Amino acid sequence: MMADKEVVRFKINDTEVEAEKGMMLLPVALEYGFEIPHLCYHEALSPGGMCGLCVVEVTKEGRTRVAMSCKYPVEEGIKVATDTEKIRQVRKRAWEVLLARASRSEVIRSMAQAAGVKETTLEKRDDDCILCGLCERVCREIVGANALTITRKGDRREVVPNPEACIACGACVYICPTDCIKMEEKGDERTIVRWNRTLKMQKCKSCGRPFAPIFQLNWIIDKANLSKDFYELCPICRKSS
């Protein structure tokens, strides 16, 4: 059922492990039950490398260096260490960066505290977004609406919405690790609060209930080549008819 892929053997914390060639270290380690903290990694998306928490020490051919495990492909014979003194220092610094980026986030504050980091001396951003980029990646790679961009200008990184493109599907709301993207529904309008995107919802012709944003439905009709009146009824009334 599965094509035979080349298997690579190496060690994590002195345990022999094996993985398919092409996989990154982080998912393999998590699969084996090793605990490596991570915030910007999601198995359905390309690696982020933005939170800095998944760092490990990789020893290859005698040389050891610190690497982000979400972006390091598995290699034959390497030795990976997930919890050395150096790693603990690097992770502490990563938490301080996150605390500075999302100084308003309660979620980050409690996570950092659990990891032993209580404050940061870096310049604080008045925000609760950690700039992990998961929202941008899900919107581009999975949804295909491309409604978010990360602008990179030195130390001023921001996730910027492209409001005309957002279909208010809620994928970014679901994936955000700090819960800073909120969705609200009032009457027949849905708003993705952080991107300031309010869309009018389609009302079902039968029961009258608003069920999805009109813009989103038209976007789907376009993509799947459906008839213009395909979504006249809400999913429940459509099945009952």
Added chain:
Amino acid sequence: MDKYLDRLGIYAARLVSQKEYFVPGHRACQGCAEALAVRLMSKASRTNTVIACATGCIEIFSSPFPLTSWMVPGIHVAFENTAAVASGIESGLKAIMRKGRIPLKKINVVGIAGDGGTSDIGLQALSGALERGHNMVYVCFDNEAYMNTGIQRSSSTPFGASTTTSPAGKVVPGQTTWKKNMPEIAAAHDIPYVATACPSYPFDLMEKVRKAAEIEGPAYIHILSVCPTGWRLPPELSIHAGRLAVETGVFPLYEVERGRYKLSIDLPELRPVQEYFRIQGRFRHLTEEMVNKIQRRVREEYEKLKKKVMMTREG
């Protein structure tokens, strides 16, 4: 409610892990929503889990000896003692961890039973386990009758439903008692977490299982499992029926976190219950009078629930 988990109609399903902790090859009927519920629960609780499963549909279809669909360790228990065995597992694990025989690790102990094995014969053991405060999750998969043995009524069978032991006839029209409110009974034990869920709202269900597993102390989840075989509806409408059950108010989705009630889905207006009954053969005999009676009671119960939400609100 903040994430509107019930509104994620598209794309969020791509963000769910592709790894299955409940493998195909199980013997559930076509379209069995209970199998789907077990699949979703397993996705949320993953590998650090021990299952105690009572006799019932799940036990039969998931593990016909010597085959099993489970990817986690478990034990098949007698019909009535899911909660008792789950308590034993939890205490046993605690003891051997304390003695250093196995490394300290968070292990989810999950007791699974059907509605018969929970609200009927399993009630004593459940009450004891909840009172003792074990750190476990108890999940009741409610398909509203003793389905495994051929659709006999239980205390969870809804009023008016026709089963083989509460048949709809000329004198007595199906079940004559109202469905036993198990989530309320669990909440009355003052446990930290109680929730109702339905696999027609998969993200909501997975989130609740995750929460229940994380919380210290006993947690109770009541899952409505649509049974196309027993409820007499076409298998492709299982998910649709679950949605109707929630949107008509017949099975409201809510959580009780340390006494605070919280609705999981915002329903400004309930759909008429007739929409839900119309697609099921077990309600085919209902007269207009009965439907109105049920509609009134469903509305009342929902209003009561809304009042509890208001009363227990913080601040």
Added chain:
Amino acid sequence: MAKPENEITWKDLNVGFVVDEPGNASVYRTGDWRSQRPLYNRERCIRCGTCYIYCPDMAIKILEDGYIEHDLYYCKGCGICVQECPTGAITMVEEEEKDGD
């Protein structure tokens, strides 16, 4: 992997009803139960994953590019994916009569 059911004898069974192979039910072909099979229209698929999440038999796989594939070894033909697909990209057709296997 366990032996197919019709080849297991009492000598292969563990004492005490112990099952020591997790997930060995995957040898069982529930696809034989079908009387109708799903037909997938790739053009209509918006790669949302809804069919994948609602399949009670885990018989739908999401491929690398986001499109899906039915696993006919397990698919029981219940039709839930047909009902739940938001664009109607899946339809049910009659299962053909098969001689032999």
